[in-house]
Amino acid sequence: MTQGKRARSGWSRREFLKTAGVAAATIAFPEIIISCGPQSSSTPTATIPKPRKGASIRLLQWTSFVKPADAEFKRQAAEWGAANGVTVAIETVTGDQLQPKTAAAVEANSGPDIIQMQYGWPQLYTDACLDVSNEVNILIGKLGKPDPVNEAFCKVKGIWRAIPYTIVPNAWTYRTDYFQQAGVSAFPTTWDELTTAAAKLKATGKPISQTDGHAYGDSLTMWNPVLWGFGGKEVNADGKTVAINSKETRDAIRWAQGAVKAGLVVHPEWLDPDNNQAYHANRISGTLNGASIYIREKIEFHKYTDVTNNAPMPSGPKGTFAMNLIFNHAVMKWSQDAETAKAMLLALMDKDQYMKWTTVASGYNAGPFDAFHGDPVFSSDPKLKAFQDVVAPGKWPGWPALPSKKTAQAQTQYIVADMFAKALANDGTGDVEAAVKAAETSLKAIFERP
Amino acid sequence: MGIRTRPDAPAVSKRRRVRIFDREAPLGYVLLVPTLVVLGVFLLYPFLFGIWLSITDSELGVLGNFIGLGNYRFEWRNTDGVFYTALVNTFLYTGVTTIFKFSLGLVMALLLNQVIPFRRFVRAALLLPYIIPTVLSYEAWRWMFDPTFSVVNWLLVNTHLAAYPGPNWLGVPANAMAALMIVNVWRGTPFYAIAFLAGMQVIPVDLYEAARVDGATRWQQFTNITLPMLRPVLLVVLLLSTILTFADFQGPFVLTNGAPYNSTQLLSIWAYQWGIPGGAIGLGAAISLVLFPLLTIVVAGVLFLLRRPE
Numbered sequence: 001m002t003q004g005k006r007a008r009s010g011w012s013r014r015e016f017l018k019t020a021g022v023a024a025a026t027i028a029f030p031e032i033i034i035s036c037g038p039q040s041s042s043t044p045t046a047t048i049p050k051p052r053k054g055a056s057i058r059l060l061q062w063t064s065f066v067k068p069a070d071a072e073f074k075r076q077a078a079e080w081g082a083a084n085g086v087t088v089a090i091e092t093v094t095g096d097q098l099q100p101k102t103a104a105a106v107e108a109n110s111g112p113d114i115i116q117m118q119y120g121w122p123q124l125y126t127d128a129c130l131d132v133s134n135e136v137n138i139l140i141g142k143l144g145k146p147d148p149v150n151e152a153f154c155k156v157k158g159i160w161r162a163i164p165y166t167i168v169p170n171a172w173t174y175r176t177d178y179f180q181q182a183g184v185s186a187f188p189t190t191w192d193e194l195t196t197a198a199a200k201l202k203a204t205g206k207p208i209s210q211t212d213g214h215a216y217g218d219s220l221t222m223w224n225p226v227l228w229g230f231g232g233k234e235v236n237a238d239g240k241t242v243a244i245n246s247k248e249t250r251d252a253i254r255w256a257q258g259a260v261k262a263g264l265v266v267h268p269e270w271l272d273p274d275n276n277q278a279y280h281a282n283r284i285s286g287t288l289n290g291a292s293i294y295i296r297e298k299i300e301f302h303k304y305t306d307v308t309n310n311a312p313m314p315s316g317p318k319g320t321f322a323m324n325l326i327f328n329h330a331v332m333k334w335s336q337d338a339e340t341a342k343a344m345l346l347a348l349m350d351k352d353q354y355m356k357w358t359t360v361a362s363g364y365n366a367g368p369f370d371a372f373h374g375d376p377v378f379s380s381d382p383k384l385k386a387f388q389d390v391v392a393p394g395k396w397p398g399w400p401a402l403p404s405k406k407t408a409q410a411q412t413q414y415i416v417a418d419m420f421a422k423a424l425a426n427d428g429t430g431d432v433e434a435a436v437k438a439a440e441t442s443l444k445a446i447f448e449r450p
Numbered sequence: 451m452g453i454r455t456r457p458d459a460p461a462v463s464k465r466r467r468v469r470i471f472d473r474e475a476p477l478g479y480v481l482l483v484p485t486l487v488v489l490g491v492f493l494l495y496p497f498l499f500g501i502w503l504s505i506t507d508s509e510l511g512v513l514g515n516f517i518g519l520g521n522y523r524f525e526w527r528n529t530d531g532v533f534y535t536a537l538v539n540t541f542l543y544t545g546v547t548t549i550f551k552f553s554l555g556l557v558m559a560l561l562l563n564q565v566i567p568f569r570r571f572v573r574a575a576l577l578l579p580y581i582i583p584t585v586l587s588y589e590a591w592r593w594m595f596d597p598t599f600s601v602v603n604w605l606l607v608n609t610h611l612a613a614y615p616g617p618n619w620l621g622v623p624a625n626a627m628a629a630l631m632i633v634n635v636w637r638g639t640p641f642y643a644i645a646f647l648a649g650m651q652v653i654p655v656d657l658y659e660a661a662r663v664d665g666a667t668r669w670q671q672f673t674n675i676t677l678p679m680l681r682p683v684l685l686v687v688l689l690l691s692t693i694l695t696f697a698d699f700q701g702p703f704v705l706t707n708g709a710p711y712n713s714t715q716l717l718s719i720w721a722y723q724w725g726i727p728g729g730a731i732g733l734g735a736a737i738s739l740v741l742f743p744l745l746t747i748v749v750a751g752v753l754f755l756l757r758r759p760e
């Protein structure tokens with residue numbers, strides 16, 4: 001009976017409310033609807049946050065390896081602050097200091113209004129991060145789909161806890177002169193080719209080198225893609241069942257051992273800046289890194305710019321994988337001016353503003369929405385293309401499971417990197433079984449812990 | 451009938467107050483109050499809060515539920531496979547560095563207690579490792595141990611003490627542990643030396659003069675006068691240093707952060723790994739409190755030795 005009535009009128013109460021809501025939003029905020037484009041369905045109920053005149057906003061984030069990028073970010077924030085009568089303070093700290101500072105703020109329930117969330121921190125500090133679904137929906141309306149990795153990190157149980165900010169793509173930077181000298185015409189496109197190239201490069205005295213130590217960036221961006229490329233994984237997609245003890249994992253480790261025996265030089269003692277320094281000091285012929293090595297050569301050192309090129313990640317038997325540094329911005333729950341903080345983040349993510357920043361960053365940063373995929377900064381220099389190419393195959397630590405507290409813990413304990421490091425000890429002759437077993441024990445301690 | 455106030459009442463009260471301040475015991479307690487408040491707020495409260503955290507499943511920013519000794523059981527069963535490595539490393543690190551710091555500190559203090567040229571300058575220079583900001587000095591050491599730019603290796607290779615390129619200080623487990631110990635000894639020895647020197651300077655010179663008259667050798671003077679007279683200082687310094695070294699974090703964190711593959715993992719770093727980047731603050735608190743009973747025994751032992759008559 002009721003169904004019949006609905007069918008006749010074509011209106012249910014829910015549909016009526018929905019339509020009325022859209023109409024009200026359209027009248028109140030016509031600019032949202034205009035800018036929504038093809039994905040506007042998620043935005044009609046969006047409310048644009050308004051800055052409060054006289055507010056003070058503190059933002060904490062890492063110090064970029066490309067210094068002018070920080071200067072431009074601060075300039076834009078100050079400009080927005082001046083235009084809106086808001087005092088803005090941008091505090092930058094080194095990457096390894098950011099998490100302790102963030103953790104201290106979370107525990108004290110006090111601190112900066114906005115904190116840059118790296119990797120899976122929104123999963124770790126969920127309760128301290130305000131729901132920013134409204135703001136992300138506004139950005140989706142304007143900029144298109146977010147990058148899947150940013151989305152995976154920002155979204156906790158369906159709620160956006162951080163606003164996608166940037167991707168720091170990681171690709172290989174190498175010396176073309178040494179490669180030619182060694183008879184290697186192009187950067188390897190498969191891991192097996194990399195083994196062959198590493199052998200030839202080692203003979204020149206300038207090896208291809210990478211960390212397998214406790215470097216929070218370079219170690220993870222190297223060894224996770226190797227593991228995935230051979231079909232290995234830490235945990236199943238359910239996020240519960242530890243799956244590291246597999247033939248695929250052993251295949252990945254055996255490849256790494258073969259590469260090290262052939263000539264790939266691994267450094268367990270290297271932290272993130274060390275491969276940069278080794279490259280600039282002309283000690284190595286290639287390494288995996290963000291674009292900072294190339295950019296600093298180009299704009300600062302000018303020593304090896306012409307003989308430096310970049311290449312995307314080689315492929316394994318199970319495909320091409322990459323892991324990039326992913327940064328997002330969370331508005332913290334203790335902020336006295338959360339609306340102002342959200343308004344500022346939206347302004348900084350404005351397409352024109354953002355692309356001014358990526359231009360200054362010279363290719364070190366890629367935008368996390370569809371609208372940034374054609375960022376001209378990557379076509380301005382063909383050598384930067386590799387950094388654009390590694391965005392699409394990017395995954396997150398713990399993949400194929402979704403990011404969670406558990407995957408974040410496994411990441412911060414360097415379990416995958418340590419597994420490889422253990423097997424690569426003594427020039428690639430470490431005990432594979434012991435390495436896998438240790439990784440499995442550590443992962444089970446995390447994933448099976450209540 | 452109104453209440454009549456005695457005209458001399460204020461004077462009596464004042465006199466009583468004065469009398470209270472005249473008596474040593476009440477005055478002592480009154481003067482202790484500020485210290486007790488400071489200790490309570492900054493020491494006792496965080497300590498008790500730490501114990502509470504360790505018996506809960508708290509996460510960063512979220513107070514958890516009581517789980518009894520669950521966190522301790524988790525670690526004592528070596529569930530994560532790293533705890534025992536960290537435990538053994540912590541004992542090794544503390545034991546070896548304490549022996550070196552004690553011996554070198556004593557030797558340095560004995561030397562500085564002699565009349566030597568530029569004595570004041572040398573004494574001041576001794577404190578350099580203490581004056582330099584901690585993290586800065588550890589970063590400098592990291593730079594010195596760097597395989598690419600190591601000045602240590604440059605010296606070793608150029609003096610033919612090691613073959614090129616020299617030892618990989620932070621990349622090989624045994625070397626990395628040795629490197630951590632070297633830096634800790636470098637930084638900690640001045641503390642021992644200065645404390646021992648202060649102790650030596652209050653030993654009456656008459657005792658040495660009398661011993662010399664009796665024909666005592668330098669060694670006999672050292673073992674029969676210096677060491678016994680220095681005993682309280684030795685014990686207190688040893689106690690403080692042992693506790694601080696057990697809990698040492700900054701140096702090992704900057705230099706290796708547990709690498710390579712957790713071979714230099716210490717309890718302090720492991721507690722941090724779980725508690726701060728891992729967000730499991732309850733478990734982190736439990737790891738950092740694991741040594742508390744043992745350290746309590748050490749402290750009690752030293753205090754007993756200090757109170758024991760000669």
